[in-house]
Amino acid sequence: MGVEMRVAVVCSSNQNRSMEAHSFLSKRGYRVRSFGTGNQVKLPGPSLDKPNIYDFNTTYDEMYKDLLRKDPELYTQNGILHMLDRNRRIKPKPERFQSCKDKFEVVITCEERVYDQLLE
Numbered sequence: 001m002g003v004e005m006r007v008a009v010v011c012s013s014n015q016n017r018s019m020e021a022h023s024f025l026s027k028r029g030y031r032v033r034s035f036g037t038g039n040q041v042k043l044p045g046p047s048l049d050k051p052n053i054y055d056f057n058t059t060y061d062e063m064y065k066d067l068l069r070k071d072p073e074l075y076t077q078n079g080i081l082h083m084l085d086r087n088r089r090i091k092p093k094p095e096r097f098q099s100c101k102d103k104f105e106v107v108i109t110c111e112e113r114v115y116d117q118l119l120e
Contacts, residue, residue, distance in 0.1 A: 007032045008104040010114055013041045014056075014094035017110040019087045026090070033104075034090075035097035037117040043080055046071065056096050060088035 007030050011018040014036030022034035041054040043063065052070075054063055064084040067075040075081045087094075097118065109115040 004031050005106060006102070006104045008097065008100075008102075008107045009034045009110070010037060010097050010107060010118060011110040012036055012038045012114055013043070014096075015041065015043065015087065016083060019083070019090060021108065021110070023086065023090055033095070033100075033102070035095050035100060037097050037114050041094050043067070044078060046074060056094050056099075059093040060084050061092075064088060 007025060009018045009021040009025070009032060011034075014034055018034040018036065022032050025032040036056070041056060041058065041063070043052040043054070045051045052063075052067065054066075061084075064081060067080060067084070072081070107118065109118060
């Protein structure tokens with residue numbers, strides 16, 4: 001047998017696209033990790049100019065409970081609580097790609113800006 005392929009999936013905040021791909025690939029037996037490249041984790045807030053901002057050390061569970069406390073109806077309706085519930089079942093907290101020293105055979109980025117950040 002050959003070496004098992006290690007896959008990294010990267011988006012900006014390690015919340016939506018990277019975590020959906022993480023879930024999908026891990027269910028199919030891939031060795032996968034997911035990451036973000038941003039300086040902070042940003043989630044939609046009550047308006048475009050008022051996002052919820054968290055440090056990468058904040059757990060998905062802490063984010064979930066914070067938004068549940070702030071406005072359970074809004075964050076249920078816009079799907080953020082559902083997304084965070086999925087995320088906390090996959091891993092404890094978001095991770096920054098820049099902080100990881102592991103090597104991967106394949107790195108998938110979810111948008112061009114994230115690709116550019118990885119190259120830097």
